[in-house]
Amino acid sequence: MTFTAQEEDRIIEMAWEDRTTFEAIKFQFGLKEQEVIKFMRKQLKPRSFIVWRKRVQGRKTKHKKLRHFEVGSFKCSRQKTISHNRISKR
Numbered sequence: 697m698t699f700t701a702q703e704e705d706r707i708i709e710m711a712w713e714d715r716t717t718f719e720a721i722k723f724q725f726g727l728k729e730q731e732v733i734k735f736m737r738k739q740l741k742p743r744s745f746i747v748w749r750k751r752v753q754g755r756k757t758k759h760k761k762l763r764h765f766e767v768g769s770f771k772c773s774r775q776k777t778i779s780h781n782r783i784s785k786r
Contacts, residue, residue, distance in 0.1 A: 697725075697726065697727070699725070703725065704739065706725075707721060707725055707727065707732070707735060708736065708739060708740075710724075711732055711735075711736055711748065711752070712748065712751075714755065714757050714758070715757050716758075717757070717758055718732060718758055733749070736748055736749075
């Protein structure tokens with residue numbers, strides 16, 4: 697697959713985020729976990745890849761099946777809802 701520079705940056709950002717699962721990356725970009733690992737190996741410097749790999753390996757928050765909590769549709773519960781170009785008040 698080929699991605700734009702903007703999409704590549706977003707994939708890297710999502711891969712580094714603790715709470716973004718590999719399933720979310722697959723949903724948004726079509727990359728399975730192993731493909732994300734290959735992508736990160738290609739995109740990052742060798743030392744950065746090692747640091748990232750240590751960070752995500754076995755991390756429960758990166759795998760939806762291992763989580764003990766459920767996250768909604770990729771949206772913070774405190775995020776304000778927007779309707780008709782007006783931000784709703786709490």
